[in-house]
Amino acid sequence: MPAPTTTLRLLAVFLGLTFSAGQAGAFKFSEEEEKAKGDDQARAQRIGQLVSAPCKQQLKNKKIMLVIAERTANGYNTTQSRYGPHFQAINLRLRALGLKTYTQEEIRAQIAQAEIEAHFRNDPDAAINASKKLGASFILRGLITTQTGINPVLKINEVAVHMGFTLVSAGGRTISSVAAKDESYSGTDMLGMALTLVNEQADEVVARLYNDYCRSAGAK
Secondary structure, eight states: OOOHHHHHHHHHHHHHHHHHHHHHHHHHHHHHHHHHHHHHHHHHHHHHHHHTSSOHHHHTTOEEEEEEEEEETTEEEOOGGGGHHHHHHHHHHHHHTTOEEOOHHHHHHHSOHHHHHHHHTTOHHHHHHHHHHHTOSEEEEEEEEEEEEEOTTTOSEEEEEEEEEEEEETTSOEEEEEEEEEEESSOOOHHHHHHHHHHHHHHHHHHHHHHHHHHHHHTO
């Protein structure tokens, strides 16, 4: 049986190690928390700078039509009701900037499904016809694509979700293209992953589209 002094020393060492490990864990957590906070602040600053461009007058009384599609093995899925939450996430941010938009119901009521599909095949005539029907000044196209594979390190299924946004004029001229991308190692709900991606990055995506338009308008 160890002497009392030895037992006390062992207990002190054990408590010291436990306290040090706790300190290290707390320090690591604090570091990560500070980094995340710094990233959020930097992102907010970028967004603020992007939307500070003075072009609200140029956008007054101009409306944007937002359409979303998903690239599949068989072409494009352009059923707009399928992307309601994605549409709302972008639409709300456009309106928060003071931009005028159409609802999905208004778009479906006046634009034929074939014309929406033609938008994503970069058919300029379809873009012009659809814009005239609604009286839209711009079309914002959101395209969801996914890529699957095996992670070379973890040796498990990997899914990458990409969402690209292209802002074009009523005449078909490209004004801006912005992309967002994320990865999941086990997710199978592609639309859910795309929605998470939109919600995480939509503020900056919309801000970049807005800024690109403002710079384009200022260059004229």
